[in-house]
Amino acid sequence: MFASWFCGLRRYSVRGAAVALVATAFVALPQTAEFAGAAADKDYPTRLVRIIVPFPPGGAVDLVIRAVAQELSSKWGTPVIVENRTGAGGTIGTEAVYRAAPDGYTLLATVNQTVTTAPYLFKSLPYDPSKLTPITLMVESDNLVLANSQVKAETLRELVDLVKSEPKKWTYGSYGRGSQPQLFFEYLNSNESLDLLHVAYNGVSPLLIAMITGEVPLTVGSAGVAGEFLRAGKLKALAIAGKKRSAQFPDVPTTEEAGFGYLQSSIWYAVFAPPGTPAGIVNKLGSDIRNILRRPDFNERHLSSKGLDTVASTSEELADIVRNETVTVKDLIEAAKIQPE
Numbered sequence: 001m002f003a004s005w006f007c008g009l010r011r012y013s014v015r016g017a018a019v020a021l022v023a024t025a026f027v028a029l030p031q032t033a034e035f036a037g038a039a040a041d042k043d044y045p046t047r048l049v050r051i052i053v054p055f056p057p058g059g060a061v062d063l064v065i066r067a068v069a070q071e072l073s074s075k076w077g078t079p080v081i082v083e084n085r086t087g088a089g090g091t092i093g094t095e096a097v098y099r100a101a102p103d104g105y106t107l108l109a110t111v112n113q114t115v116t117t118a119p120y121l122f123k124s125l126p127y128d129p130s131k132l133t134p135i136t137l138m139v140e141s142d143n144l145v146l147a148n149s150q151v152k153a154e155t156l157r158e159l160v161d162l163v164k165s166e167p168k169k170w171t172y173g174s175y176g177r178g179s180q181p182q183l184f185f186e187y188l189n190s191n192e193s194l195d196l197l198h199v200a201y202n203g204v205s206p207l208l209i210a211m212i213t214g215e216v217p218l219t220v221g222s223a224g225v226a227g228e229f230l231r232a233g234k235l236k237a238l239a240i241a242g243k244k245r246s247a248q249f250p251d252v253p254t255t256e257e258a259g260f261g262y263l264q265s266s267i268w269y270a271v272f273a274p275p276g277t278p279a280g281i282v283n284k285l286g287s288d289i290r291n292i293l294r295r296p297d298f299n300e301r302h303l304s305s306k307g308l309d310t311v312a313s314t315s316e317e318l319a320d321i322v323r324n325e326t327v328t329v330k331d332l333i334e335a336a337k338i339q340p341e
Contacts, residue, residue, distance in 0.1 A: 041280030044104050048079040051107045051271075054093025054114055055175070056203035057084050060224035060308070061269040064138060065109035067302040071292045082109070086203060089176040090114035091126065098127035102274040104281035108132065109271050113179055116325040120333040121178040123340045129326070133273040134318035136286045138293055139308040140268040141222035142242030143180060144252065146235050148217045156239040156258040159218075163194050171197045173207045173216035178338055181207075181219045184241065184265050186336035191262060211235060222267055223248045223307025241265040248307040268311070270318055286315050 051069055053062045066082050073080040085093035094114045100106035115129040145156055153159040163170045174181035177200055185196050199216050201207040204225055210216045212234045223246055229235040230249065237252045241263050245254060255263040271289060273282065290312040292298055303310055313321070 041278050041284075044281050044284060045076055045078050047105065048081065049076075049105050049107065051080065051082050051109050052093045052097050053082055053084050053109050054086060054090035055084065055111075056086050056205050058205035058208075059175075059203065060141070060222055060267075060306070061109055061111055063224070063306075064269055064302060064308070065271070067298070068109075068138070068289060068292055071298065072288060075288060075292075089118065089121065089178065091118055091122065094118075094129075094132075095126045097272065097274055098132060100274045102133070102276040102278070104273060104277060104285065107135070107271055107273050107285070109138075109269065111267055111269055112325065113176070115270075115272070115322055116329050117178050117183075117333070119326065120330060121338065121340055128275075129322065131275040133275060133277040133282060134315045134322065135271040135273055135282060136289050136293075136315065137268055137270040137311045137313040137318045137321060138289065139224075139303055139310055140266055141224055141308045142240050142244075142246065143184065143220040143222055143265040143267060144226060144230075144237040144246070144249070145184075145239045145241060145255070145263075146211065146219050146221055146226055146230075147238055148211055148214050149234055149236055150214060151217050151236070153238065154236070155253070156255065156260055159238055160188075160192050160194065163196060164192075168195055168197075170195075170218070171199050171216050172218040173199050173201055173210055174219065175204045175207050176200055176202070177341075178333065178336075180265055180267060181221070182338070183332050183336050184220045184263065185218070186338075187332070188260075188263060190335060208235075220265060227306055239263075246307055247304070268321075270313075282315055290314075 051065055053065060069080040069082050085096055090110060090113060094108060094110060097106055097108035119125055119129060147153065153162050172181060172185045182198055188194060189196055201210060207219060211219055212229060220241065226235055227248060230237055237249055239255045239258045240246050240252050241255045243254065246252060255261060293310050293312040299310055
């Protein structure tokens with residue numbers, strides 16, 4: 001079951017998801033107030049919109065949402081800014097959005113981890129991910145198994161053999177406890193009887209710097225994050241943890257082709273709003289962001305050219321994905337022997 005979920009981490013189909021978003025409860029108000037609320041939704045936005053990314057600048061989700069924010073600002077004629085509020089594996093920024101007013105002026109752009117994995121990493125999580133209002137799952141991407149250019153292995157099989165021949169010498173880096181690199185390599189440790197040691201960094205950018213300088217030799221990451229370093233020869237990809245090869249790096253075999261089909265891993269980037277955000281605002285945000293993501297010029301410049309697959313889901317589809325992944329991720333956390341703190 002665990003292996004099948006790890007395959008599922010790659011991608012849940014968002015087509016045909018039929019889970020209704022929990023409706024916002026309406027209190028009986030005078031009719032004039034109801035009309036005023038409807039008008040406010042219709043006119044949204046009328047002032048600055050802030051999108052919080054709970055990770056340091058430079059990561060793929062940061063780059064994607066900044067491009068989206070620029071397009072939204074042009075479309076709406078109002079400022080849309082991106083703020084990086086980091087710490088505690090993404091929970092600090094996520095909590096800030098969770099506790100913000102549900103008026104559409106504070107949004108969250110984040111990855112799987114903060115909404116599907118975080119509940120298993122903390123004994124007392126300061127927010128309930130299931131109550132965040134889903135807007136849209138923007139993109140997803142299979143993870144590449146990355147190595148420093150000096151690592152004397154060109155394939156995943158060669159890496160496994162090398163690690164076995166040099167016990168207690170090898171480390172891998174992640175961007176935080178419970179992040180996908182840790183889950184990936186701990187599963188590899190378990191299945192191949194390896195002893196790779198975990199080194200956590202405060203975000204994707206510090207991790208990539210550590211990879212390039214040789215401070216840590218291994219990690220996993222998307223083409224959107226690592227592509228320029230791969231093309232520059234500063235990193236190399238040993239495999240892609242998906243069912244198909246990357247259009248950006250077609251010479252890199254899949255983990256299945258390499259004999260490690262149980263290793264499947266992907267990351268997705270999504271937008272959420274605070275609990276209780278009105279349906280009118282949710283619909284406008286979702287529609288406008290989806291239209292941007294699906295535009296051929298935007299897709300080529302910011303998404304497909306960086307190895308990111310456009311999803312542009314509905315709010316209901318994203319709710320379904322979050323619910324399913326949250327249920328099944330528990331097995332992965334237990335297999336990685338990660339205890340909540």
